[in-house]
Amino acid sequence: MLTKRIIPCLDVKDGRVVKGVNFKGLVDAGDPVEIAAVYNRMGADELVFLDITATVEGRDTICHVVEEVAAQVFIPLTVGGGIRTVADMKKMLRAGADKVAINSAAVKNPDLITEGARIFGSQCIVVAVDGKKREDGAGWNVYTHGGSRDSGIDLIDWVREVEMRGAGEILLTSIDADGTKKGFDLEMTRAVAEVVNIPVIASGGAGSLNDFVEVLTRGKADAALAASLFHFGELTINQVKAALVKAGVSVRQIG
Template structure:
């Protein structure tokens, strides 16, 4: 079994880290380069940057942020947001990112996954999936455009397709749990983890150390991503790792 990974997430808007609840009510959480360097020192396994505004101006900002961050950290980092073609991937990787996160663009053009995997290798391609429970269907639906648009696509169908097209990882965010601090969405995470053979990063809902234990054991996640609890110093990465180790979870 692979050791589990702890991944702080930096949602970047106009060059600053922000965080909200259920994808709204954003508040400032600091400078992305400084936060990334802090998490590197604290022993985080990876960092994820998401350019949540993803305007042309935002992407220009993100390239600069990626370059600065690459000079400050030694751990892998993934960058997503506004990446809609292979050339965008190349620019972000050249700026110093290790992996590319794609979400809306991949749903609109699934060939982007295959094209990116062929060009840069599957290990570089992280397909981010924002999923929300659909009461009518009795299962989860994929949302695009930063969680604003329902796609009409079932999340379980989409993760299978993403894997078949060459995705190296799934970054799975539960929109229902996002920012609530009530725990990860275990039914969603378990369903996806049981379905695909590639690593699943669980995201949305972390509030206490036991939530991470639950998502690794019940949710079968390979990695867990969080933002609010790390940014606002509610839990530190070293304390979290120590707690998980004491419970028998293999941590990097």
């Protein structure tokens, strides 16, 4: 049985970790380098670093901060935000990232997934997908630019293409659930997990220990990502893993 992963996420704006609700109302949560070091000690399985305004502001990812974070962690590090070309991918991997996450750029130019997978290997390419329920309730659309633009692309069609083009993982965020602490979007996560054969990381909505259990069992996710719950000390990774073990979910033990 494959172990399920618990992944803290550093949403970074202007060099600081921030957290909001439904991608809005951002609140400062601390220094990314310090927080990364804490998660490394706490037993996180991986770490995701997202420069959340790089694409909207049309700039590159803050490379020096990535280098400092990478120096503090000895677990896989995924970096995303503002990665638009293969050259950008190479830059982040050289800065210390183990994987790169692409989102808006992949929607604009799907060949970027194919090229990245060919050059660096599928294991390095994570496609971040931000999904939101359509108003008629019939499925979900893919959003870009930090959740601000509706691409008009059907979520299920897109994740199938992402896998076909060679992505190694999908980082799936529910815009509807993001930051609400009302639970992961089990319906959307399961719908995606059932149509692809690559790992799905569920993101958006974690609020309790049971939420992690639910998304990794009923939601069929391979990993669960959270931010504010961990940043503000409401739950520890130890507590989450203990709850998963109690529920019969296989995880990498701490210590």
